Amino acid sequence: MSSDTVPHTTLGSTGLEVSELALGCMNFGSEAEWMIDDREKSREIIHRALDLGINFLDTANVYSTGESEEIVGEAIANYRRDELVIATKVFGEMHDGPNGQGLSRKHIIDQAHASLDRLGVDYIDLYQIHRWDENTPIEETLSALTHLVDEGLVRYIGASTMAGWQFSKALYTADIEGYERFVSMQPEYNAVDRHEEANLLPICAEEDIGVVPWSPLAGGFLTGKYDRDNEPSGDTRAATDEYTSNRFTDENWAVLEEIRSIADERDATPAQISLAWLLAQDVVTAPIIGPRRIDHLEENVAAVDISLTDAEVERIAQPKFPQWPQEGKDR
Structure with missing residues (x-):
């Protein structure tokens, strides 16, 4: 990698060095219109992300049913494998019929080998469970993940998107039974989706878990390209x-108004201010950006140079009150 534009930090309590922005790879495929x-x-x-110093790439087996992993x-x-941190996930449906999804020992180990083949690597740096599996005991899941670490096929394990009690159960089960412990959590987290402040984030802070937020720009809402008074145009994600x-x-328009105002004051873009707000949160390690164009990537990367004041951080946070579960959503 030719430059270090994006600074690096360590993931949670580990010594693993990751860039302060992760490149999300869900867009690299053909499964959806966007x-x-x-x-x-x-x-x-x-x-281009690698050239800008991003060494942390996040994908999943289910993204376009393996196509994203192949592209990565x-x-x-x-590129030098020892500098890269390759993260992927397991849980989602990969084929019809028995054992096509979930967190059973069989599915986890089978899918780890399939991901290794698609990625063309000998090991996965961070192997994450994509969701909680209500049909599989957490002991079985942790045993399978520990096996992969013991075999040298996985370096660290992580988790994503679940209730706080589920994550706590996974952590204390690992501690009590001697299984490999989750070192990271991927929550949905941004300036308008703050429910995890009342769910997972306090646990992550207490347990020194690395936090790698997905959807840091709320599906494009926080880029500022939408307007309260106009319907989204047909070529935007919000239209479909x-x-x-x-x-x-x-409430969310009120947050965006503050972000736009601060962006104007700082000669920045709403996307950059939104990412800077996330980076200002002590619990956050590396937001996962998902640019579809190189200019969007470069715009996002420039956010690492913006240091918001405490007052600016509070201005953005003020219109929202974090609550779990999310109002009006079935969790």
Whole structure:
């Protein structure tokens, strides 16, 4: 990697050095209309991210049913493996029929080998459970993950998106039974989705767990490209994806107004201020950015140079009150 534009930090209590922004690789595929659907352009974004000092790449087996992992593998083939931190996930449905999804010992180990093949690597740096599996004992899941670490196929294990009591159970089960312990958590977290402040984030802070937020720009809402008084245009994600359009609430528009105001004051963009707000949270290790264009990537990376004041951080936070579960959502 030719430069260190993005600073590096350690992941939670580990000594693993990761960039303060992770490159999310869900866009690298063809499964949905808003994905890039172009392998060459996807590889160009990955290469530019690596040149900018991002060494932390996050994907999942279920992203376009393995296509994202294949693209990542192609892109990193000529880069120094010892500098890269490759993260992927397991849980989602990979095929119809028995044992096609979940966190059983069989599915985890089978999918780890499949991910290794698609990524073209000998080991996975951070292997994460994508969701909690209500049908599999956590002891079985932890045993399978520990086996992968013992075999040298995985370096660290992480988790994503669950209730706080579930994560606490996983941590104390690992401690009591001597299984490998989760070192990181991927929560949905941004300036308008702050429910994890009342759920997972206090646990992560207490247990020194690395926090790698997904959707740091709320599906594009916090980029400022949408307007309260106008319907989203047909070529935007909000026009086809309710994940983004569901952010169109009075409270969230109030947050965005503060972000836009601070962006104007600092000659920055709303996306940069939104990322800077996340980076200002003590519990956060590395937000996962998901640019679909190189100029968006470079815009996001510039956020690491913005240090918000305590007053600015509070201005952005003030319109929202964190609560769990999220109001109106079935968790």
